[in-house]
Amino acid sequence: MKIVALETHDIRFPTSAQLDGSDAMNPDPDYSAAYVVLRTEEGERGHGFAFTIGRGNDVQTTAIRALETYVVGRDCADLGAVYRDLVGDSQLRWLGPEKGVMHMAISAVMNALWDLRARLAGKPLWLLLAEMTPEEIVDLIDFRYITDALDRQGALEILRAAEPGKRERIAYLREHGFPAYATSPGWLGYDDDKLRRLCKEALDEGFTQIKLKVGADLDADVRRMRIAREVCGEGFPIAIDANQRWDVATAVGWVNALAEFDPWWVEEPTSPDDMLGHAAIAREIAPIPVATGEHVQNRIVFKQLLQAGAISYLQLDAARVGGVNENIAILLLAAKFGVPVCPHAGGVGLCELVQHLAMFDYVAVSGSMEGRVIEYIDHLHEHFVDPVVIENGSYVAPRTPGFSSALRAESLAEFAYPWGPVWNTEGYSRDRPPIASPKAGGSPSTAPGSS
Amino acid sequence: MKIVALETHDIRFPTSAQLDGSDAMNPDPDYSAAYVVLRTEEGERGHGFAFTIGRGNDVQTTAIRALETYVVGRDCADLGAVYRDLVGDSQLRWLGPEKGVMHMAISAVMNALWDLRARLAGKPLWLLLAEMTPEEIVDLIDFRYITDALDRQGALEILRAAEPGKRERIAYLREHGFPAYATSPGWLGYDDDKLRRLCKEALDEGFTQIKLKVGADLDADVRRMRIAREVCGEGFPIAIDANQRWDVATAVGWVNALAEFDPWWVEEPTSPDDMLGHAAIAREIAPIPVATGEHVQNRIVFKQLLQAGAISYLQLDAARVGGVNENIAILLLAAKFGVPVCPHAGGVGLCELVQHLAMFDYVAVSGSMEGRVIEYIDHLHEHFVDPVVIENGSYVAPRTPGFSSALRAESLAEFAYPWGPVWNTEGYSRDRPPIASPKAGGSPSTAPGSS
Secondary structure, eight states: OOOEEEEEEEOOGGGGGGGOOTTTBBSSOEEEEEEEEEETTTEEEEEEEEEOOSSSHHHHHHHTTTHHHHTTTSSSSOHHHHHHHHHHHHHHHGGGGSSSSHHHHHHHHHHHHHHHHHHHHBBBHHHHHTSOOOHHHHOOOTTTTTTTOHHHHHHHHHHHTOTTTTTHHHHHHHHEEEEEEEEEEOOOTTOHHHHHHHHHHHEEEEEESSEOOOOOOHHHHHHHHHHHHHHHHHHEEEEEEEEEEEOHHEEEEEEETTGOOOOOOOOSSSSOHHHHHHHHHHHTTSSOOEEOOTTSSSSSHHHHHHHTTOEEEEEEOOOTTSHHHHHHHHHHHHHHOOOOBOOOOTTTTTTHHHHHHHIIIIIIISSSOOOOOOOEOOGGGBBSSSSSEETTTEEOOOOSSBOSBBBBHHHHHBTTTSSSSSGGGGTOTTTTTOOOOOOOOOOOOTTBBBB | OOOEEEEEEEEOGGGGSSSSOBBBTTTTOOOOOEEEEEETOOOOOEEEEEEESHHHHHHHHHHHTHHHHHHHHHHHHHHHHHHHHHHHHHHHHHHHHSOOOHHHHHHHHHHHHHHHHHHHSBBBBBHHHTTTOHHHHHOOOOOTTTTTTTOOOHHHHHHHHTTTTTHHHHHHHHHHOOEEEEEEEOOOTTTHHHHHHHHHHHHHTTOEEEEEEEOOOOHHHHHHHHHHHHHHTTOEEEEEEEOOOOOOHHHHHHHTGGGGGGSSOOOOSOOOOOOOHHHHHHHHHTOOOOOOOOEHHHHHHHHHHHHHOOEEOOOOOOOTSHHHHHHHHHHHHHHHTTBBBBOOOOOTTTHHHHHHHHHIIIIISSSSOOTTTTEEEEGGGGSSSSSSOEEETOOOHHHHHHSSSSHHHHHHHHTTTTTGGGGGSSTTTTTTOSSOOOTTTOOOOOOOBBO
16 A cells, blocks of 8 residues: 555535525635545555635645655555554644644545555445454554553453444444434524424434524524424434534523423534533533534543543544544544444535444444434535435445545536636635624534534 | 735744754654744734744644735734634634644734734833733633633733732833743753753752653653752752653653652643643642643633643643733633643743743733743744843843744744755755654654753
């Protein structure tokens, strides 16, 4: 697996021009991918990306480019070693460590290497991982800074305990897929009739859970939750998602005001950096569970969220932490603490990626589907060579070799920023300036597609 | 204060070629600055930078460049509003939020704006800040995500309580300066004779504290601490610094093995992201205090370190969190919890910056110098227009208007990367590749100058 070339693409979809679910907090997200293609001497390719929402995608692309000298010319057969070298480099580490732009760049490159590895093996990534031995899997992990919760031996024990029944779970996945939940009904900008109709449609399509955005207006949230509950019926899981909108006290008051509608979980009630804040909220709103993860920077923060009893659902993101390797550590931490993983998806290609991680978790780590669902949003899948397939409210287990991470060549050309055709069409200006004066206090994203 | 131009410079000092204190963990740091100059219509300039240690400085420079459209063409008179707009921008925020490369870029730009503001006011920054009213100061802060520990009213109370005596404290600073401590004696790579000699020199120069790097070899650390204690005498503050080297259990064992030498504090015993880990270590090594901060990403993490009782000394960094504004919030949080702030310095220009923040803290926030010292390393100051001055082991209070953040024009030309003369001299190759295969598990920095 000697890499001979790394190419990057700044790909942006002008979603801000055609949103049907935008809101006052996030007026103009342009869903984007800082996209990377790695190539071997034999011409095989691996594909990865960081998901962003527009401005700054050039910075993210530059960060990926900065990793060129770390992988090009190198035999990347040992993906544990490559990962530890990237996150451990003494100079790059200063830019994090293990967080933000540089860590997302490492994620993109590591995911591209995994795509390549799975293609070479002729298997979808979830199956490639699931068929590895416990020893091979723990060799992929960097246990630094998590040994107080999980060490190599503890990880081996979890993986060995999941060995029996692997074959049956693989067969189950191939037959039934992995359950999904639908975020599309609940965007803040929708009127009540549309909310009602989309809830109904989600039920008809077989989804076993939906999610509503909340946090802008409590009266509106009460009204919308009432509608969703009426349509879905008692006991149907309806999660709510505040997208980091609140401070601790506000979160507690707001969620308790919605308690009568029995929220399945409350997602991102406050800053993703505030483990103690999440824990305080969890105590004050119990028994309503707290979920978070899409903006959690690395395994060290997840470790603490688990240690503090702050979360009841762990929502890993495939492209924010250090790629497949770090997500395996996170899956094992979740298993150690008995917390189900319900991955974050949406955006550009996040559904494509996380399905592999959730399926690997089911087969080889947690061994369970109980309480586990993958987020699903029907958005931008048409740009992928191997898009997700949803049947009866479940993700169909991928059969194509790889990580489902390749964008179509036509999309790469059309949406290249700033020179692609779409950015040079009237109405989509590539010179669009940022918002002159965004709302004071920040504008957490609650855009459709990025949940 | 209308900004009409933003210029960036990738400045790297080839310190890896001339280290006298390098060590096995950090073989080749090239101290660098992603440097920014803002210019007004009238030709006034403000200067800021992010400090990095080499590779990735181009990524950091690109991130600063990405902020051009946010400040150029804008009247930046309201520095609270500019700061909240930068950290709150819904699209850029996705790259953090408030952490890593993008946050350091915001820091550089905000610090440049503050340099400009202080120059226009004809005052050194510490004095400009110290003479603001409590109301003006709290208007600079983003209280989002910290109100469970400190809100606007709480901040006002702290600032008002510090109003009496301001004039006397300003006079005291001008006469006596602010005490410094010396990191230079304790680099891991020094032999015992050099350690002994440098400890002696630090005492002779009037420093009231020194610091030793530890964490590579326990036997060597025991021997070195014994020497330092012999030279400095009983009771003289000797801090130790592990630069994130340990996991929790290792930290506890190692520090307790050094307890007989009475360490003044143990710095960065583990990951800067691990608040609960720091708290666990603090409990297990008590009464030896824990200090951290140079890699802490933002006020939200500092809030938790304080809430968890994890740190006894808070080591803010001038160029990692969101610049002056966020550091004011951090100073106030520290005051609220009664924890002294002892800023991190070294690197490129960090001494120049943090002296202003520590002096502002003394005059207008904590009102106290008790337990407070600023790190000092005698390195690279000659490249600054207004370098720090140390007399009798103390920082002399700056009198020149501004933030002391301007690099000399000659240095900008000489050390520009990759085209400056120094990078095209034999022996300093600009094409130097990264380490082919760094140590597995990462290489935390313990280089001279970056403490």
